[in-house]
Amino acid sequence: MKIEPAGSGPVTLRDVAERAQVSIATASNALTGARRVGPGAIERVRRSAAELGYRPNGVARSLRTGLHQSIGLVIPDVTNPFWAGMVGVIEGLADESGFQLSLVNTAFDAGREAASLTRLAGSVDGVLLFSTNPRATASDPAFPHGLPIVAVDEGFDLPGIGGVHSDNVGGGRAAAEHLVEAGGTVFGLLAGPGTLTTATQRGAGFSAGLSDRGIDPSRLHRVTAPYSFEGGREGVRRMLAQHPEIDALFACTDNQAIGALFECHDLGRVVPDDLLICGFDDISWASRITPGLTTLRQDAAAMARSAFEQLVDRVANGGAPRVEVFPVNLVRRGSTRRVTTV
Amino acid sequence: MKIEPAGSGPVTLRDVAERAQVSIATASNALTGARRVGPGAIERVRRSAAELGYRPNGVARSLRTGLHQSIGLVIPDVTNPFWAGMVGVIEGLADESGFQLSLVNTAFDAGREAASLTRLAGSVDGVLLFSTNPRATASDPAFPHGLPIVAVDEGFDLPGIGGVHSDNVGGGRAAAEHLVEAGGTVFGLLAGPGTLTTATQRGAGFSAGLSDRGIDPSRLHRVTAPYSFEGGREGVRRMLAQHPEIDALFACTDNQAIGALFECHDLGRVVPDDLLICGFDDISWASRITPGLTTLRQDAAAMARSAFEQLVDRVANGGAPRVEVFPVNLVRRGSTRRVTTV
DNA sequence: GCCCGGATGTAAATCGTTTTATTTCGAGCG
DNA sequence: CGCTCGAAATAAAACGATTTACATCCGGGC
Known part of the structure; x- marks a missing residue:
């Protein structure tokens, strides 16, 4: 097992393919499993990738696929302990399922919410929205309509927006x-x-x-x-x-x-x-x-989990928005x- | 002013250029200001962009430039009120300067820190690290050495890592x-x-x-x-x-x-x-x-601001790591x- | 008349992947 | 032997921006 030549910049798929003596397409398919690849090739590609320490470039992948493996979290105030707890739970779930988390703190400024959402629309697959004025946000001309949004506590009843809330x-x-x-x-x-x-x-x-x-x-x-x-x-x-x-x-x-x-x-x-x-x-x-x-x-943890899962279902499987209600004790x-x- | 044709997917730079009757390169230069462009062209491009509601695709830009306009925030626990306060401040600053924030909650698991940093390395320009065991993280084989890191409280003395801490x-x-x-x-x-x-x-x-x-x-x-x-x-x-x-x-x-x-x-x-x-x-x-x-x-706010500014200085201007100490009262x-x- | 240089403009290369269309090869069959 | 069919491999076209290298135009100095 050779060590990667440290001076030559990041390892690309091209490098891996070259070393494994296959085409770039084959290397890609071997690694992602998008298409069947011969057993010999698959083995060589895997080994080459490991030996070179190949890390796929997420940005390039995003550009091609249109997916980001990332979800946005829009919150009025991370300092609020109740929300902070949910953020913690969500982060754990995101980490498990290979999603990144983009945090936006709107500081209770409803005007910033719509703007934040449009900015996020370019870099995340969906958004968990903790809003204090979702109606204003949704009617803002800048509101991005294509973006899957799951609302927590407030705004779950808006058209096209699913959500979770307590009873x-x-x-x-x-x-x-x-x-x-x-x-x-x-x-x-x-x-x-x-x-x-x-x-x-x-x-x-x-x-x-x-x-x-x-x-x-x-x-x-x-x-x-x-x-x-x-x-x-x-x-x-x-x-x-x-x-x-x-x-x-x-x-x-x-x-x-x-x-x-x-x-x-x-x-x-x-x-x-x-x-x-x-x-x-x-x-x-x-x-x-x-x-x-x-x-x-x-049950903040359950709500957070449900909201996250609904969002993932919507971005990954095209699931429909739904509203989930949680009992309080x-x-x-x-x-x-x-x-x-x- | 025409409204964008709603059914035709996102507006690309190509569309803008076409409508302004200039080349894509000229459109890009007119909008980013990377090169001088004739006054007539610049005006037409600007108008077309506005009329079409053009939003540059950040992913494509990232791929080409290698920059992400995004910084990572690695924190053991967002629930901790002291850290949460700093997160709030940092978020405000990031928003002002057009940076996105990627949040990672390591749940005090030092093993996850190095892994998180390498994952982040592909999608952020730099990281603010709130670590509870920076030495272990820095000596992990997975530790990404090229990534600019500014440490808060702990680990500011590690080579190549700047930081802030209280007296x-x-x-x-x-x-x-x-x-x-x-x-x-x-x-x-x-x-x-x-x-x-x-x-x-x-x-x-x-x-x-x-x-x-x-x-x-x-x-x-x-x-x-x-x-x-x-x-x-x-x-x-x-x-x-x-x-x-x-x-x-x-x-x-x-x-x-x-x-x-x-x-x-x-x-x-x-x-x-x-x-x-x-x-x-x-x-x-x-x-x-x-x-x-x-x-x-x-002075959590001052520390947060200083850490953020140092990080931006390093990613934008190639500034050197430094350590800043803040008085306590x-x-x-x-x-x-x-x-x-x- | 000729050439040079600055100012604009543009075609094409590039970033690193995924995906589509095409090619290649060999086995199976009549 | 010729033909088809499927599997495996690949070349090349995306994705949407930036940036490089080259073309064009025009005024001015010699």
Whole structure:
């Protein structure tokens, strides 16, 4: 086995073919298996390739085949722990199946989303889209219509776009039921921006759940706040200033819920005795803080896997877009567990 | 202005040239500016390109020029908030300068690092490497030597690899000085894995700082634990079991420090009265928890920017590798601020 | 009148693969 | 022996840009 002559640039298929004494076409077929090749030739080509340390040039292959073995990931903010977790899972899957990952961080700028997608369209086979305003993006004139897109959380219902999302309505309903059972009597809903389906659905589920339990709508107070820790802090402060009688809170996001919980601590309201708090997501900090945060766990790993697999199915097999819904599970922790000393 | 005929596939440079009544070469030169082109031609080409909605095919360009306008990001774990923050910054910079970002998550598997780098070598112009074992990676036979690499935190001292890192020794020393001044008498060092330069340097700086202040080495107890929340919990438990007299703790990472702080809460040791705690990083949770975590702030944004700029300088201008060091700043918060009622 | 040089323009080579069309060869069969 | 048929191999045409080398034109200096 000879070592490759180090000074002669990268090894091309031509070099391999030459050494194996076959044509370039035969070498290509032998390596990719696109067509039958004689057993002698196939063996010689394989050996030559190994000896020369041949690495196929992906760019050239892309140019010819039109495929990139690469998928795009468009995310408003990688810093968000829930999304970051999904990114991790997706990266693992991509690595396994030989796909590269192209990351785009849109910083919540909807204008950048469409532009990003068109840029990506030239270098990826499909895109996983985590959008906060998919409708605006999809109606942007720059929106690339040929590109397979699978949306997560938001925008899964757009034509031609498949997606995955949690059972947000069911989750909101479960939160309502749990808070009622845990002893809540006057309720606060820390909702997210009205443009987000996750926010409206979780909120809708929550109020529906309260109705089901016979709670009068006048006992539900709603405040809107960003999906962030600071949003939660600020939102709960506004809420309690207006309605100090609230004794049970549902936040659409763990980030908000944890912010609210910390704010309550600063305000001197003890959780869960004075106020029950239930979140949504089950990020890792939910179980770390004290009291632990009761929350609705989304199966982020399963969602990520499903989204990835749908995308691969669409780019590789021409599969059709579909929408997949995932159940959420109530995780009971200290923030809604009162030690009833009555 | 005619609209592009929607049914005829992507618009190529040939189409543009044809419509502008010039050769393909002229069209290329007019658009890229690689050579002077007559004012009439340049105008016609520009208009035709705009009218047809021409988007240059990046893959073809890559094949010809050997450049990719893309850089790789190799990270052990995107979930880590400190790294995630840097990823966000880098993404913004890449977007500004027209680079794409290829993300690889190695999941702390050093064996995957070298393989990832070789795979990336074919599709990116350079790599930003966040490694936990750069020496192993660099000595792997698969390590791609031609590829420009800029290392963050670890491995910046390897030949041919530039990098950025914080002043870890100085930070450790500052932690020591601060803990002494805050009233610490017996010290604990929650160190990271010995394979990490950040861990050894922060630890070395810390013990040097104690010596400088005349603290006898017998008053410093060291425990090794992973750089994680759970590592911090478990590490401080071991440490306090063996040396309950410790009243000041320096953790090499905010994640560890916060884990330690929470564990202390569970153990009934109140921070800061019974135990002072100082971390390193200043992740966002450090200022959210109560008491706030005193810590050494790394300027993650500046480091990210510098690393990115160095990489671009190397791929675009053939710049030489260099090492850049960033100062860290002590941020005083509740975890080391005793209300001295003496 | 002749030649030179700068400015534009263009045909064709090139990047490294895949894929299509064509060639070659030998076995099988009437 | 001639003919067909299939398998294996190959030459050459893509893919879509950049870049090289060459052609053309025109004004100006001698």
